[in-house]
Amino acid sequence: MxxxxxxxxxxxxxxxxxxxxxxxxxxxxxxxxxxxxxxxxxxxxxxxxxxxxxxxxxxxxxxxxxxxxxxxxxxxxxxxxxxxxxxxxxxxxxxxxxxxxxxxxxxxxxxxxxxxxxxxxxxxxxxxxxxxxxxxxxIGKYRYRVMKHTLEFDDLPEEFDGFTITQISDIHSGSFDNKEKLEYGVDLINQQESDMILFTGDLVNNHAGEMEPWIETFQKLKAPMGKYSILGNHDYGDYVAWPSREAKVQNLQRLCQIQEELGFKLLRNESIKIQKGNSSIDLIGVENWGKGFAQYGDLNKATANLEEKSFKILMSHDPSHFDEVVKKFSQLIHLTLSGHTHGMQFGIEIPGFIRWSPASLRYPKWAGLYEELGRYLHVNRGFGFLAFPGRVGIWPEITVLELRRK
Known part of the structure; x- marks a missing residue:
């Protein structure tokens, strides 16, 4: 055959x-x-x-x-x-x-x-x-674009009115081939001067060693309220043959260690309180959960100790998690941040006229901002690239989200 x-x-x-x-x-x-x-x-x-x-x-x-x-x-x-x-x-x-x-x-x-x-x-x-x-x-694979969105919420704590988040996703460090262009992208992230940086998975293509040459570059990322991250489907090393199970485990351990060296707090089916003044919001991070992909994420575990009415932001790599689980979840999760699709690195987007990518055939929510059942989802188009070393019409994205109280 x-x-x-x-x-x-x-x-x-x-x-x-x-x-x-x-x-x-x-x-x-x-x-x-x-x-x-x-x-x-x-x-x-x-x-x-x-x-x-x-x-x-x-x-x-x-x-x-x-x-x-x-x-x-x-x-x-x-x-x-x-x-x-x-x-x-x-x-x-x-x-x-x-x-x-x-x-x-x-x-x-x-x-x-x-x-x-x-x-x-x-x-x-x-x-x-x-x-x-x-x-x-x-040119296109390093043509970084800053996308800005303002989101309003009735129950956002007053101290967080105007709070800004920069989201990046899908770095795929094993594909980079131009240090100067990459450093420009990192500088552009810092220029947004957001309160917090959130990275929503896929640091590498397959193995942790791909990130070694770029550690110093990404250590330059700065955010006064912290940098947080989750794992994407490529971070587990599931798509390559390892000489032993131990080698695969060690690879993931090294990748988690690199996240720490980069200054990111890696959330693995857990949450953390972001404190500002006398108020706080809950930041939740789950491991990869995708329809048709590995489902390591456990939202129940990650939210087990959270108050029912707290303001919640979820990092979940695959946007299919939103439709399959998050939007129907018993606790209200105000904002979910995802990546994964890359917009297939190919498509056409002319605001007000047309917005299409082959990714739309697989993912109903493939890029940008969505609202359903009073819950927001933002799907980042990705910072890097995978397999095809280019981007046609779907440029690498740096997202800036401003939270406002209605």
């Missing part, structure tokens, strides 16, 4: 390459360097894919895997557009050929020649995803 799938995938790659070559050949019939360049680009990617496959390490995936993903996206997306146009043209050519053969007007050639206009249109439109992806890989 696996062999058949691989065979079909290879045939599919061959098909889109062949059709794409037809477009270039039609448009540049006498330019051999264009034809040679096309095949050199395609075969170069496939050779690199073979190299990555042969050197793949399931414990330390490395940056080459991300580079391969970006090259495949750069290659395949434009070719799919060309395929649609030229395959559609071939259907028309076959129909015309049959009709002309029946009517005797085909002049000896069954298939009419390809029209240059179709190839021109296909190549022009295919340049859009190519240039968009190229921008996302070279």
């Amino acid at each position: 696996v062999f058949i799938r691989i065979l079909f995938f290879l045939l599919f790659l061959g098909l889109i390459d062949w059709y794409s070559y037809q477009a270039f050949k039609t448009l540049f019939p006498n330019q051999n360097w264009v034809k040679i360049g096309f095949w050199a680009f395609s075969f170069g990617i496939y050779l690199f894919a073979i190299f990555v496959f042969l050197t793949f390490d399931r414990i330390n995936v490395g940056l080459n895997f991300g580079r391969l993903i970006s090259l495949l996206v750069l290659s395949i997306l434009p070719k799919l557009i060309i395929l649609v146009f030229l395959f559609g043209e071939d259907i028309t050519r076959v129909v015309r050929g049959v009709f002309q053969s029946i009517s005797g007007t085909n002049n000896g050639d069954f298939l009419p020649e390809r029209r240059k206009f179709i190839s021109q249109t296909a190549l022009l439109l295919s340049a859009i995803p190519f240039l968009g992806t190229l921008h996302g890989v070279l």
